[in-house]
Amino acid sequence: MALHVRITGRVQGVAYRAWTRATATGLGLSGWGRNTQDGAVEAQVQGDRDTVERMITAFYDGPGAARVMQVETEPVEDAPDMSGFEIRR
Numbered sequence: 001m002a003l004h005v006r007i008t009g010r011v012q013g014v015a016y017r018a019w020t021r022a023t024a025t026g027l028g029l030s031g032w033g034r035n036t037q038d039g040a041v042e043a044q045v046q047g048d049r050d051t052v053e054r055m056i057t058a059f060y061d062g063p064g065a066a067r068v069m070q071v072e073t074e075p076v077e078d079a080p081d082m083s084g085f086e087i088r089r
Contacts, residue, residue, distance in 0.1 A: 002031075002046040002079035007059055009069035011041045017087045019063040024085045027051050034088035046082055 007016070012035050020033040020043055029051060033043035045055050059071045 001049045001052045002044060002076040003052055003056070004074045004076050005043045005045060005056065005059060006036075006072045007041045007043070007062070007068055007070070008039070008072075010065070010067040011062065012039055014065035015063050016041050016066050019066075020059075021085045021087055023058055024055060027055055029055055030082040030084055032082075032086045032088050044076060044079070044082075046076075046079055 017033045017035065020041070024031060024033075024043075024045055027047070029045050029047040031043060031045040033041060036042055043059075045052055047055075056071065056073060060068050062068050
C-alpha cells in the first residue's frame with residue numbers, strides 16, 4: 001500500500017521531516033518526505049496496510065514542537081518500489 005500524505009499546521013522548522021524518516025524507518029516503511037512552499041510537509045509512505053495506517057496515526061502527533069492541524073491522504077496508484085526513506089528538498 002502506498003499513500004501520499006499532506007500534513008499542515010506548525011510542521012516546518014520543528015524537525016518534522018527528520019521525525020518522519022525516523023518513525024517510518026522504525027516501522028519498516030519506505031518512501032520520502034519534503035517541505036512544501038506553503039508551509040506544509042508532504043510525504044509518500046509505502047508498506048503493508050496496517051503499518052501504513054499506524055504511520056498515518058503517528059503523523060497527527062509528530063515531534064514534540066509540531067502542532068498538526070490536518071493530515072490528508074490519497075492513494076498512490078502504481079507507486080514504484082522504494083527502499084528506505086529519504087528526505088527530499
